[in-house]
Amino acid sequence: MNIEERYKARIDSMREFTYQWNPETYEDSNKPILKITKSSLGTFNWCKIKYLYNYIQRLPQDQTEAMRKGTVLHNHREDFFKDFDIKKASTMNNSEIIEYCTSLMPVDEYFDISLNVAAFEAQRFTEAQSEDKIDEYLPIVNEGKFDAEIIFRADSSKKYPLSRDYVIHIQGIIDRIFIEDGNLIPFEFKTGGWKDYKTTSMRQEMAFYQLLIENAPDEVLEKNGLTRDMKVTHWGWYYPAANYVFVEKITKRAMTSVMARIVRLIYAYEKNNFTEKFYAPMCSQWCSYYGICPAAQDSSWL
Numbered sequence: 695m696n697i698e699e700r701y702k703a704r705i706d707s708m709r710e711f712t713y714q715w716n717p718e719t720y721e722d723s724n725k726p727i728l729k730i731t732k733s734s735l736g737t738f739n740w741c742k743i744k745y746l747y748n749y750i751q752r753l754p755q756d757q758t759e760a761m762r763k764g765t766v767l768h769n770h771r772e773d774f775f776k777d778f779d780i781k782k783a784s785t786m787n788n789s790e791i792i793e794y795c796t797s798l799m800p801v802d803e804y805f806d807i808s809l810n811v812a813a814f815e816a817q818r819f820t821e822a823q824s825e826d827k828i829d830e831y832l833p834i835v836n837e838g839k840f841d842a843e844i845i846f847r848a849d850s851s852k853k854y855p856l857s858r859d860y861v862i863h864i865q866g867i868i869d870r871i872f873i874e875d876g877n878l879i880p881f882e883f884k885t886g887g888w889k890d891y892k893t894t895s896m897r898q899e900m901a902f903y904q905l906l907i908e909n910a911p912d913e914v915l916e917k918n919g920l921t922r923d924m925k926v927t928h929w930g931w932y933y934p935a936a937n938y939v940f941v942e943k944i945t946k947r948a949m950t951s952v953m954a955r956i957v958r959l960i961y962a963y964e965k966n967n968f969t970e971k972f973y974a975p976m977c978s979q980w981c982s983y984y985g986i987c988p989a990a991q992d993s994s995w996l
């Protein structure tokens with residue numbers, strides 16, 4: 695069997711998974727297990743009732759400008775690395791590299807942000823060249839899909855004790871993974887503005903990626919060009935609109951926090967308890983369920 699066939703066979707061998715999960719049917723192996731993604735966990739952490747609306751009840755939400763910008767710029771970035779020709783770039787001087795990176799950016803309403811990305815990538819390429827590390831310039835993973843199953847024990851948390859052990863399915867598309875000296879550096883691309891308070895949530899998003907990579911079956915790693923001996927040692931994020939880039943060593947604390955959040959999510963399903971977390975300035979600006987949320991409607995009388 696080739697890798698595609700082995701990958702498909704391994705994914706097919708996994709139990710079905712869903713957000714519309716019923717913990718009471720867990721013993722029935724024909725029933726799906728809980729699916730968790732970075733986005734679903736982030737939504738749950740933001741507001742449990744938003745999670746209920748979005749993932750369990752699947753209520754439609756309007757596409758905001760921020761969502762549209764995110765999709766368009768993520769596609770541009772994926773295409774940039776697909777199109778980047780290392781051999782061609784290697785023959786260029788600094789200004790030609792800037793020009794080349796710029797030429798790979800589509801001209802659209804987000805071109806000002808794309809120009810920042812082009813300048814950043816030109817600089818990164820020049821640095822890689824001067825350090826004789828051109829082979830590490832391109833990401834080893836460019837929008838790679840990862841699936842894994844992990845076990846959560848009933849006694850994982852004293853505060854949120856579960857009624858039994860559960861296997862859950864985690865899934866995600868990792869923006870990019872770079873490799874340095876054989877070690878992996880997942881890197882997240884964000885199209886919004888940067889604020890220092892986002893550091894904590896970014897660490898948790900990256901720890902979720904680490905969880906995916908470390909628990910992915912061999913076939914999933916292989917399909918993404920990775921091997922089991924490669925370790926995640928650092929992670930990073932890039933906010934081009936703010937020209938902000940950050941890389942650091944992985945932190946155990948972020949992983950502990952992600953695991954605790956997953957337990958809380960399973961616990962919420964067990965108790966069927968998804969309550970609102972209303973905060974007017976955030977809710978009115980960012981929540982696409984503001985118009986139907988009881989907490990938001992009540993608060994409008996304040």
Ligand code: SF4
Pocket residue numbers: 740741742743744970971972973977978981982983984987988989990
């Ligand atoms: S408006 Fe606020 S409280 Fe209501 S669902 Fe949205 S985030 Fe939650």
